Amino acid sequence: VWDKSENGDWHCTASWKTHSGSVWRVTWAHPEFGQVLASCSFDRTAAVWEEIVGESNDKLRGQSHWVKRTTLVDSRTSVTDVKFAPKHMGLMLATCSADGVVRIYEAPDVMNLSQWSLQHEISCKLSCSCISWNPSSSRAHSPMIAVGSDDNSPNILAKVQIYEYNENTRKYAKAEALMTVTDPVHDIAFAPNLGRSFHILAVATKDVRIFTLKPLRKELTSSGGLTKFEIHIVAQFDNHNSQVWRVSWNITGTVLASSGDDGCVRLWKANYMDNWKCTGILKGNGSPVNGSSQQGIFNASLGSANASLQNSLNGSSASR
């Protein structure tokens, strides 16, 4: 864990070995619940951690202590993702495992992080690699979770499933499957909701894909009110030219970042006409990839600033 000090420097304030297998993912809970982390691992467990404010000596030495509050051991296979639910749902988290089971846990007393109860177990039938909660807190939207599968066997089964909480049955049920995603999915992310009626979902698979899910009027079936969605793909980018491993949204859900086996991070943004385009490419160390800069007014990188400066002030001189 790194902390940013007052002068803006990052320091590693805690580092500990705990799981008996690779740690796949780590995620923060909302600060309303304190300083809380969750981790999940190949060792079939997920854990919840809380930072304990230590002695003042530790603070001076720049160290913090993390205490394990609970270990979730229900999974029989590697736990591939763990994500906290949106804060309006309370202190809740979901895990997914290689055997295709999604588990949703809740801590009824938010002040007691040692007590979590398993609320739901969802069998997805395909090995799961990633989950994403729909962050929307609108009353018009029921709690929703997207699950991605990296199942490698040759089939054309949908690798993205959407589960929605049904108020009547008090259970999560499958609302939708994205039939067009048939390649292994490595990451999935709902965009923050800007008060729109529809949802935006990014998928990291053999390429970057962005879908919109527009809820249609709830069908009044006997099982009661499962939403049907109109699904559109609004963007598909294969620029990574390799497997895309992670996707992540900015605060307003207007920029998507993706990372891939080409060693690059790419940024995607929609212009005001809702056309998605690449707005930047970074190498692994954060430096921009040459030629990814759009033409600037001075066509210059820092090095040739002087030369182009002359040009710009004098205008299009004949010596250009």
Add this chain to the structure above:
Amino acid sequence: HGILWGLIYCERLESTGAACVFVVRRDQDIYMETLRKLFNESHGIFVGLQRCEEERAARARNAQLVQVSKNYRSVIRACMEDMHQAASKSPFVLSVLFVSILSAMELIWNLCEILFVEAAPAGPLLLRLLDWVQLHICDVDNMVREVLSSENPSKHKLFWNVVDIFVLQGRMDEARHLLSKEAIANPTSMKMYKILDDLMKKMPLGNTQTLTEMELKWQHWHEECQRYLQDGTFASNSHMESICKILLGDENAILEKKELMTTWYHFLVTRLLYSHPTVKPMELRFYAQSSMDMFLGEESSPEPLDTILMAAFEFELHQVIKECSVALSNWWFVAHLTDLLDHCKLLQSHNLYFGSNMREFLLLEYASGLFSHHSLWQLGVDYFDHCPEYGRVYLELHIERIPLNTEQKALKVLRICEQRQMHEQVRSICKIMAMKALRNNRLGSALSWSIRAKDAAFATLISDRFLKDYCERGCFSDLDLIDNLGPSMLLSDRLTFLGKYREFHRLYGEKRFSEAARLLLMLMTAHIAPCSFWMTLLTDALPLLEQKEVIFSAEQTYELMRCLEDLTAGKLDRQKFQDDDVETMKVEMLRLALARNLARVIVKEGTLEGS
């Protein structure tokens, strides 16, 4: 089309292994620090524009908007000046770069002001364009100064260059003044000079006449110039002949002075001045395109700046905005310009579908960028306020992510949320602060945050902590806070008890024993005190029972006894008296004290006054 990536700042977080985490920020940050003044001052202009009352009369409204545009430009120029100063003091490539960027911005904005905001009609249009050219080709001034300050200006090698420049820019008086020096120095050319001087004097300019009058005058003047040229009047002096050709709008003659004009748009304006001074706005595009082609020729292709200016001459507003978005590295320019153009009602008529949406789109982008800055984010708030469709939700999302490293900052953020009835954000921020305080055992701070959030559950929790602390240490922390709870005491029962309990202690401290006694009893009988605390309360009663003076009345004593019995009888079964010797002893002491008090009070109450 996307955003220019200029400079990326990266920090490397070293960890124990070979792997590193890189923290990358957009170059926006550097722009924000350097252009801080620009951002701050333009914010004032922006807000003023949104809030000012629209003038009814079109002309007055136009004047209003032109003034706003001029204000923006003066802010850009001021920023340029500052940067220029900074660059001259410590030459730093970035400052130099910024000066040129700002200069380009002012150039573009100025042109947009002339064409779109002021919408100068034919006649004044050319004059504005002349001003524009004069203002932005600054190389000239150095040359002029050099020549004028020399001993013998007319002998200076750059003399004719300067005369030419004056002519090219329509600065007739200055040109004539210089020429007179040449005439004095060279009497043989006196005759030529007089004619040229006269022609230059007579050239029709200015917007004090109607277009038709102007055109007529100009036509006559043009013909006169033509006659002199054809007569060979200036044949013996190539310089003067060239000037005459320029006056006649001879494109080749003008183009020969390419090096002096330096830009195709200078060429354009000169051309217009001498061939079509009453050019109409809509005719500009033809002259612009041909000017650029003629000027650049085969060797060069247009740069981004050229494309932007061309789009402006073509009145393609959307194109201008689009090109600027691509070429400039931050949203400041396009956001403010587009907003102004929207106020001029130019975007709507241009394209109904996404006219006003573009304004909002750009403002949202710009304001979002401000939020990554530790103090400029406050400006962003006002921009979001003026985005009717998504402003509020953008603000909600951004404001939640502002790092609340100090109480001061948290309060600042809170005030903004409260002003806008952003209740959920208020609650959330208070909760986060309360949580932080609680974790650091700052109970007082945690409590005041919970009260502000109106979070009853949390207030109860913290009150319990206070009480627990008291039981363990025998004193209260954060007395000030608890003493001054006021009506917020009612937020939760536990909090009310905490407040009242503290009040009991205060009364006792002030030796107002009977009031203290009454309060103590009430806390139990009215069930304000939690059962778990009754033992402590009864123990607190002991010193009151053992005072010299009798404090508790008979009735009160009976009440206390009843409370004690309720407690021990296991009806309030929280304590296990059998196991705890201390508890048993306490109970015994209480029973004894109560009995003694009862005895005394019976006697006291039974005694007649005076006997």
